Structures are given as C-alpha cells and as structure tokens.
Amino acid sequence: MRVDGRGLIDRGRPVRFRFDGRDVTGYAGDTVASALVADGERLVGRSFKYHRPRGILTVGPEEPNALLEVLEPGGQVTPNTRATVQEVFDGLEVRSQNRWPSLRHDLMAVNDRFAAFLGAGFYYKTFMWPRRFWEGLYEPLIRRAAGLGRLSGKHDEAPYERAFAHADLLVIGAGPAGLMAALAAGRAGADVILAEADSRPGGRLLAEDEAVDGLPGPDWVAGVMAELRAMPNVRVMLRTTITGAYDGGQWGALERVGLHRAPAPDLPRECFWRITAPRAILAAGALERPVAFPDNDRPGVMLASAVRGYLHRFGAVAGRKVAVFGAHDDAHRTARDLVAAGVTVTAVIDPREDAPEGDGYRTRAGAVVIGTRGRLGLTGVRVREGSSEFWVEADVLAVAGGWNPSVHLTCHMGARPVWDADAVAFLPPGPDAPGAVPGLEAAASAWDGRAVVRVLAADPLEMKRTVAAALSVMRHGMALPRVWQI
Amino acid sequence: MRMSHSALALVRGALTGHTGWPRTWDSPLPRDRYKVIVVGAGGHGLATAYYLGRNHGITDVAVLEKGWLGGGNTGRNTTIIRSNYLQDASSAIYEKSRALYEGLSQELNYNVMFSPRGVMMLAQTEHEVRGYLRTARANYLQGVETRFITPEEVQKRVPIIRLDGPRYPVLGALWQPRAGTARHDAVAWGYARACSAMGMHILENCEVTGVRSDAGRVSGVETTRGAIGCERLAIVVAGHSGRLAQMAGFRLPVESVTLQALVSEPVKPCMDVVVMANTVHGYLSQSDKGEMVIGGGADGFNNFTQRGSWHHIEETVRALVETFPMLSRLKMLRQWGGVVDMTGDRSPILSPTPLGGCYINCGWGTGGFKAIPGSGWAMAEMVANEAPGPLAAPFGLERFREGRFIDESVAAGVAH
Numbered sequence A: 001m002r003v004d005g006r007g008l009i010d011r012g013r014p015v016r017f018r019f020d021g022r023d024v025t026g027y028a029g030d031t032v033a034s035a036l037v038a039d040g041e042r043l044v045g046r047s048f049k050y051h052r053p054r055g056i057l058t059v060g061p062e063e064p065n066a067l068l069e070v071l072e073p074g075g076q077v078t079p080n081t082r083a084t085v086q087e088v089f090d091g092l093e094v095r096s097q098n099r100w101p102s103l104r105h106d107l108m109a110v111n112d113r114f115a116a117f118l119g120a121g122f123y124y125k126t127f128m129w130p131r132r133f134w135e136g137l138y139e140p141l142i143r144r145a146a147g148l149g150r151l152s153g154k155h156d157e158a159p160y161e162r163a164f165a166h167a168d169l170l171v172i173g174a175g176p177a178g179l180m181a182a183l184a185a186g187r188a189g190a191d192v193i194l195a196e197a198d199s200r201p202g203g204r205l206l207a208e209d210e211a212v213d214g215l216p217g218p219d220w221v222a223g224v225m226a227e228l229r230a231m232p233n234v235r236v237m238l239r240t241t242i243t244g245a246y247d248g249g250q251w252g253a254l255e256r257v258g259l260h261r262a263p264a265p266d267l268p269r270e271c272f273w274r275i276t277a278p279r280a281i282l283a284a285g286a287l288e289r290p291v292a293f294p295d296n297d298r299p300g301v302m303l304a305s306a307v308r309g310y311l312h313r314f315g316a317v318a319g320r321k322v323a324v325f326g327a328h329d330d331a332h333r334t335a336r337d338l339v340a341a342g343v344t345v346t347a348v349i350d351p352r353e354d355a356p357e358g359d360g361y362r363t364r365a366g367a368v369v370i371g372t373r374g375r376l377g378l379t380g381v382r383v384r385e386g387s388s389e390f391w392v393e394a395d396v397l398a399v400a401g402g403w404n405p406s407v408h409l410t411c412h413m414g415a416r417p418v419w420d421a422d423a424v425a426f427l428p429p430g431p432d433a434p435g436a437v438p439g440l441e442a443a444a445s446a447w448d449g450r451a452v453v454r455v456l457a458a459d460p461l462e463m464k465r466t467v468a469a470a471l472s473v474m475r476h477g478m479a480l481p482r483v484w485q486i
Numbered sequence B: 001m002r003m004s005h006s007a008l009a010l011v012r013g014a015l016t017g018h019t020g021w022p023r024t025w026d027s028p029l030p031r032d033r034y035k036v037i038v039v040g041a042g043g044h045g046l047a048t049a050y051y052l053g054r055n056h057g058i059t060d061v062a063v064l065e066k067g068w069l070g071g072g073n074t075g076r077n078t079t080i081i082r083s084n085y086l087q088d089a090s091s092a093i094y095e096k097s098r099a100l101y102e103g104l105s106q107e108l109n110y111n112v113m114f115s116p117r118g119v120m121m122l123a124q125t126e127h128e129v130r131g132y133l134r135t136a137r138a139n140y141l142q143g144v145e146t147r148f149i150t151p152e153e154v155q156k157r158v159p160i161i162r163l164d165g166p167r168y169p170v171l172g173a174l175w176q177p178r179a180g181t182a183r184h185d186a187v188a189w190g191y192a193r194a195c196s197a198m199g200m201h202i203l204e205n206c207e208v209t210g211v212r213s214d215a216g217r218v219s220g221v222e223t224t225r226g227a228i229g230c231e232r233l234a235i236v237v238a239g240h241s242g243r244l245a246q247m248a249g250f251r252l253p254v255e256s257v258t259l260q261a262l263v264s265e266p267v268k269p270c271m272d273v274v275v276m277a278n279t280v281h282g283y284l285s286q287s288d289k290g291e292m293v294i295g296g297g298a299d300g301f302n303n304f305t306q307r308g309s310w311h312h313i314e315e316t317v318r319a320l321v322e323t324f325p326m327l328s329r330l331k332m333l334r335q336w337g338g339v340v341d342m343t344g345d346r347s348p349i350l351s352p353t354p355l356g357g358c359y360i361n362c363g364w365g366t367g368g369f370k371a372i373p374g375s376g377w378a379m380a381e382m383v384a385n386e387a388p389g390p391l392a393a394p395f396g397l398e399r400f401r402e403g404r405f406i407d408e409s410v411a412a413g414v415a416h
C-alpha cells in the first residue's frame, strides 16, 4: 500500500517489472522490496531447511529472507539477489527460489513438519546405515534439498571491470556521520573517497522523519552532497560496498555499475576496486536487531527500522493493521510515524512496566509477544500481559530489538569486537587491540550516542570534532552540527 | 555416558525435545600427569590419540589445545581427500588414509560425510599432461586407482567447465574416482567423541608454553592451565610446529605461511566432482550445503596471521571464473586463512626428535586433511612403540640432512 505524499520515489516515472511471472508496477527510486511492499506482496521466499514461508524483514543489504533470482533475456541467472538492494527498472524479471512447484505451494515444506527430527546437526548422527546408502541415496537427497538459488549452467559472457583508486582518507558510509567526516576532510584539502553501498547517500536520514538544522533530513543531505560534489578532491562512490580491509592500507570495494539497469553488451555489471588509503573512517551505522519469540519469522514480521524506512523513503506500508513490539523507544517512534501517516496501529507491546503512553495508539506496558498466526502472511499476534493472554490483530508486526553497530570491517585483521554492557552491543575493538586494522577509526551513527567509540585523531583534518559532532547530532534529535564553521 | 547415534536415538531425541543428548566430548580438569600428551587438537592430534587407544590400548592420554578443538587448519581447509601422489612412500600413507576414510563414519559412529565423488586434476599445459601420465602410471604400480581422462570426459563430468579457456585450454585430467571430500569439523568432532569415550582428556584453552625435560628425555609441559607431566609427548600443531620445536630445543626445516580459502553462498547442485586447476591455480568443489568451496594459493612470505593477502584472493577468483565462467554470478560469503607448515620437499615429517620421548608430526602443509586417519595411525604406532613403523619410517627428520627427499612438489603443485 502506498501512502500519499511520502517517500523519495519519483511518482511521475512508473517502472514495470515481473515477480514470479506477475507484472508489478513500482516507481523510479524503488527497490524490488519496496515495490513489493507497496504492492501488498508479503510472501517472497522460503527458508533454507524447513521451507518456512518468509517475507521481507529489512530495508537494507542485511536482508536474510527476500533473496531472489534475477533472470536475464539470454537465460543467465543471478541467484540470491537481495530484493532490498536490487533497484527496479523496466523489464526486470525476478523469481523466488528454493520452492517447488511454487512459492505458495512448496512441497518441501514437509520438512517443517519433521523439524523435531531434523534439528541442528542431526545428519552427524544418522545416514550411516547401510553404509553404501550414504553415497547412493542420502547424500544426493541432502544435496538436492540444500542450496538456495540456482545458477544458469551457462557461461557468463557479461563484462566486468576492475579498477584502482587512491585517497588520503576513505570514508565508509554516507549517513550523517560519513557525510560530516567527508565534508570536514574535503574542506581541509584532503583527497577523500566517500563510499556508500546504497544508491542514495543519507543513510538512516532517508528512512526517518528527522529534521536537521530545520531542514528535512533528505534536503540536508542534498545540501551537503552538493558541496561535496563541487569539491575536486572528493570522490563520491555510490552503490559501492567496501568488502574488506587488507594489509598496507588496501580496501576491497565492489561497485554495482550496471545492476540497476537493463543489461547492455558494453555495460559492466560490476567493478571491483582496489582502494588504497592510509586512513579510513568507518561510518557504516548500525543494524537493528530482531526479537526472539516463537514464529517470529512469519511473512509480515519486520524490523521496526524497516517499517519506518519503507514509509519514509518509499511511501509504502506493508499492511493496514500494524502492531509494534520492542522494549526500545524506537518502537514508539515507529507507532507515532505510522499514526501520522494514517496507518492503524493496533498495539505497541512494550515489556517495560513504565512504557510511555501512546498518542493515537494503545501501549501494552509490561507485555510481551509470545506467538503469531498466519502461515503465508501474519494475521495476528499472541500477547501475554500479566496473567492474561490474548490475540492482537495485525498483518504487520514491527519488532525493535535495539541496534548493533556495523563493526565488521574493524575485525577483518583478527581483532575482536568488545561487549559493552551499557550500550548492550558489541563495539569496535580499540586501535591498539591485537589485530586492529591500522588507520581505521570507527564512528557509528544513528543507533545511539554512545557509539562515539573513537574518532579520528588526525588533527590537521579536525576529524575528531567533526565525527563527534555528527554523532551527537543523532543523539540529540538532529540539531545542526555546524562543525564546518569552526 | 556415551549414547550411540542411531535413527532410533534421533527419534527418541525428537520426542524428548533433544534434551537427553550427552556432550559430544567431556571437558575435565587436567590431571597432574599422563602417559602420553598430544599437543594440538586438530584432526592429526585427535586421530593420534584415537589410534593410541584403539590400536595400542593406551588411553592415559591428554590432548592439549590452545584454542578450540578443530579451530586450526582442520576447521579451515577445503576438505579434498585423494591419494594420487607420485612417490611410493606418499601413496602408501595417503592411500591408507583414504581407505580409512571409507569406513570412518561407521568406525566412529559419527557421520563424517566422506563423499568419494571423484577428484579431477586438470592438465592445462603439455608439461602437466606428461606429469599426470607419469603419476597415473606410478599410481597403477602402487595399486592406487587413477587414470588420465580426455577433455571430452572432463566436460561430461563437469558440464560447467570451459575447456578452451582464455589462457589455458583443458588438455585432459588426472582422475581419481574414489577420491572426494568429507565434512571437516565432523572429522575432528567424531575423533574427539571417540577419544573422550575411551576416557582420554581433551583440554581446550590449554596452550603449551614450555617443554620440560630430564636428562635428555621429555618429562612434561608447561601450559596456561599449569604444568602437566608426561612420559611421552606428541607434537601435532601444524603451522606452530616451529614454535613447539623451539620449546623442545630443536629446529625444524619448516616454514609457516598463510593459505587462503573462500566459500560462496549456497546454490542448488551444479558440480558433482572436485576439480583442481594447478596451472591457473585454484580448486573448487560444492559442499553438501550448496556452497562453492574455493581454495587458492599460499602467501609468498612467512607469517602467522591466519588471514592472508588480497592478491591471492583476486588471483584465485580470476582463475576460477576463467575456468567456470558461470561462477561470476555468485557472491562470496566468507574468506579466511590458515597457517600451513611447508617443508622443502612438500612431504610431511613423522619423526622422533632430538629430545627423547618426544615425537613430531607436521609438514602436511597445504594438504594434510586427507591424511588425518593415516597420519594418526602411523603417529600412534610410533609413539606406542617408541619407534616409527613402516608408514612413518620414510618421513623421518634425517631425510633433510641426508638429502633423501620425498619430492612431491608436482603432486602437491597446487595448494590443497
């Protein structure tokens, strides 16, 4: 369902693509996931082993469920493409995977009935008798059942590129923290590469209803980007994921050059970059955590951050009746945003006894979700409040389990993340930890102000204040960080 | 208590919520003293302990591991099992090992998923063709079943391969039909479970920091969990062998380098055999789970980093995409490195050492997963009898002094 007047999509430019043989219309700026959410499609995949029905969980590259095959006219197939990353274009054809004969009627779902027998590691304890059955029967069966997508069997003749780039500073992520870091470094005259995995800069500012310096988040981003684009010493690389940190200040980066357009003979699909930069700032933000409860994987259960992201960035909601579960203020932020957009919020279930009262929605304080119903799509949520248990109607359940900073790159050389009980999260290892990535400084952004873990001490670049400011911005409701005026 | 694994046990587990399974191996407190201490709970160390008990009745054994069990190269390798080496001494121990793998699941009552799906080593230059023809003939004389196959047969067995490759055409391959793969962790876990059932102690998070000796003979070790006495010591620590040797007071002709591997996201079956391409340098198989398991080269410099350098990943992936052009559509999920112990002749060391009662098993380098059962068998024999048996005898340390190498640099030409 689309919500009028919301989103950064271009409603003047409809785009037609196919999902499982069915025509779907989205808009320029949509991902496959957002177009499917707007279209009311909740079932998009099947789980790996039990073939449980799965829906879209996230709004970003962390998506574990909505993995699709992209089909090309020549018969070439790209499996396991995340619907939350794949942008729509006219003529795009995607197909669900790991189901037979169809997504709705998947015969392999019998595995789910026998789940008790097929627990983790069951195969180590069986399939040994009679001995020759392993080769002839068991292993071929296991192999056929495993695997998600399918490859085409055809040689891939499409072009790819590889390229090299150098910079004084690599900024990883173009959310508010990354933008600020790039801006400060750019103004100081450093050669900067700003790499962003998304097709648009802005990070969580695109997905939230937040104002910065009196401007809507996306407008503030546009202003910063205009300045960055005008600097000859700053290079912005969109659709570019930093994939690894290697010795000698080298970074692997994968750019999706042609994946968002119809394939053409001279259009490289991807470019693999080797970026050499002695210093880097990790501003890759954080990922929201789901919440564990029985049947929390039903289509319609989504991260609260994703529900907000679909609403604000794509003007889309996945249902008409949304329930929210979380012991985190983001649960209430989600409810507020939905109510403001005219969507019915059937309940906010918040385990905290002193949970805030809702305005336009009902808070169930001290309550928890203990189950869900609706096999192919959520229809209700089982709630326990005190000694009573009851169903809350919902076709979407937004779950807010807190945030995990994206620390991965800081651990690429063997250092381990550090558990912080106050932040209730793993934080990046310190710069002196064994195996720390030399030259890499971590600055998380939107998840929590405590993410000011360490900031770059490169004084000439004034990076310290910049990043610290960018972080405190998120902490304190996005007051404008005027750091560049210092 | 040890519960036997069976279909019935699984059903019982399912009906009781899987709460009744005992630990796969116990984690006891260290005793003051053991008859034999094995350093390193990788596959080779655990197999050594297992065959000490099974073949020689020695169960007063502790296996000491500095990290977690199987966390070294055993848990980091690409699991290729084959025995098509060139020299007789190698074929003997590798074929012994391969044959033991055939029945290992039943022997251990633990499914190690040995999958003899066939291993193919591509010949992509005239030189390689000659080399593999020679190996095939040597294998025939050794009683190891291999043969040289044509490009047409290669294509038939591996439909996704590009025979005419952009750089090197496929001219044929050395084919071993009963070679294959196994589930690496399960091999370590299965041996550990069996050792524990015999009453042996597996002590994790127990790093050996010193070797104690008395009048030229080992008397114990110092560890991060205290000093432990022993009558005999077996050092089985792969990439860290040089360090342990230093503690025991001798030097080894071994270099430690990082070897890398990576796996893709899982896809439906697309390749049923193992393919090794030595000239372009990469090798590939598909795990039962569907991941494409890819191995590449070793770093050209010595290090202990367990991560490896960028250019080898790039080179390996390029080689694989060149040979199997369909793979460019896959994303890689994980990449890692293991510290491998390389000898000059690319053959292992199974040997008594200058320290009495201390034996070493190392030098398996890039290719020792396949050797785990055979190496454990031979090592146990040596430790039990305080003298190498026929399998181990050719692999003594003295060969480096005497120049009596067991040259396998061709058979081990690619890192596997």
Ligand SMILES: Cc1cc2nc3c(=O)[nH]c(=O)nc-3n(C[C@H](O)[C@H](O)[C@H](O)COP(=O)(O)OP(=O)(O)OC[C@H]3O[C@@H](n4cnc5c(N)ncnc54)[C@H](O)[C@@H]3O)c2cc1C
Binding pocket: B039, B040, B041, B042, B043, B044, B045, B064, B065, B066, B067, B068, B069, B070, B071, B072, B073, B074, B075, B076, B077, B078, B079, B080, B081, B206, B207, B208, B209, B236, B237, B238, B239, B240, B244, B259, B260, B261, B295, B336, B337, B338, B339, B340, B364, B365, B366, B367, B368, B369, B370, B371, B415, B416
């Ligand atoms: C990337 C890669 C791919 C490979 N592919 C293949 C393949 O396809 N086929 C094949 O046959 N072989 C392969 N190999 C080689 C194979 O993995 C090794 O030869 C084999 O696993 C070695 O087993 P191990 O038990 O000797 O060593 P490990 O498994 O490394 O065990 C040694 C153990 O000793 C412990 N240790 C070290 N120092 C101490 C100490 N001071 N105190 C206590 N414990 C200590 C370590 O923590 C470790 O757990 C590969 C290796 C790598 C790295």
